[in-house]
């Protein structure tokens with residue numbers, strides 16, 4: 444944009460015209476400065492945030508050690524081009540990272556081990572994930588990990604760690620222990636703390652006769668898994684609760700209350716999945732309470748549509764609220780942000796790119812909100828100003844700041860990455 448200003452010549456008092464050239468980004472910076480926001484500081488902070496991109500969006504949560512998906516979760520759709528093996532999955536993940544600004548993390552499940560050995564889940568070892576560590580080193584990313592307590596013959600009557608059958612419980616306890624060892628190896632090798640997140644599908648379809656029994660067994664099983672101590676620099680343990688799953692509609696052993704208490708008592712992190720609460724409950728409102736009692740917090744960012752449907756996250760009001768809460772609570776370095784959605788009805792690579800970029804956009808939105816001023820207005824009971832400020836921030840030139848962030852990170856701006864995915868789809872994914 445060209446600006447022409449009339450200015451007065453100080454020496455002779457005559458009026459002259461001065462021409463200024465401002466980029467859209469510079470204009471945006473001025474607009475945000477007008478409401479008290481430092482755009483450069485926001486961009487600097489956003490650059491530091493690593494988001495954990497979940498490997499399981501690339502292959503519909505199938506992994507490399509089973510060919511079915513169980514556990515009360517589901518992918519729907521049959522868009523062509525699913526990654527079928529480690530090479531294809533790594534190629535797709537690499538491509539996604541070239542379209543996402545910044546350096547991030549990759550979230551792996553234990554079912555994605557890479558080996559020719561016939562090794563069951565209770566016997567997996569760090570060596571079965573060495574290829575992923577090599578991949579992470581090449582990409583300059585960190586790794587997170589999840590034991591896979593589903594899609595396996597030892598899920599008996601919808602139970603794993605809470606099963607009344609000791610042999611079943613023991614199998615899964617060994618799996619949980621093996622996974623923590625692997626997560627510790629990730630942290631050691633990469634120098635970036637690996638999150639090890641425990642989620643189990645255990646529950647009953649109909650109203651149970653005994654609720655406390657399975658929960659007591661889960662408690663003991665977790666105690667055993669977590670009895671091995673590791674350096675927190677390498678591994679951070681989290682537990683993920685849930686309200687229900689398909690086929691386990693009435694009772695979930697690992698409920699939110701169970702894990703919140705377990706985590707608080709044992710110094711672990713809670714992982715809040717945005718799809719795991721009742722439909723009108725929002726995770727954005729839980730963050731401040733969690734952070735007042737915990738040094739850190741983990742998230743699975745997902746989009747529930749009427750149920751825990753795991754749709755690709757949109758830049759909707761709740762995502763912006765969630766991200767803004769993280770900023771307001773000064774928690775960007777205390778939170779493990781992971782994504783958790785799986786849509787098989789659209790291009791899976793595009794699903795990652797849209798979700799990752801939306802998470803970053805939401806964080807940027809939060810960073811570009813005049814939080815200090817609005818907090819002061821709230822404390823002064825000027826709720827009109829809070830409303831006005833939160834509404835008018837919506838029409839500031841956010842897109843120009845986002846475009847600058849993409850350009851500085853040498854990735855395509857909005858509108859320019861999808862043709863690249865279409866080309867990759869034609870040349871690579873559709874040939875599978």
Ligand SMILES: C[C@H](O)[C@H](O)[C@@H](O)C(=O)CO
Nearest residue numbers: 499516589642716743783
């Ligand atoms: C595949 C993931 O571990 C899984 O989605 C879990 O995190 C979950 O959210 C189950 O509903």
Ligand SMILES: [Mn+2]
Nearest residue numbers: 683716743783
């Ligand atoms: Mn989850």
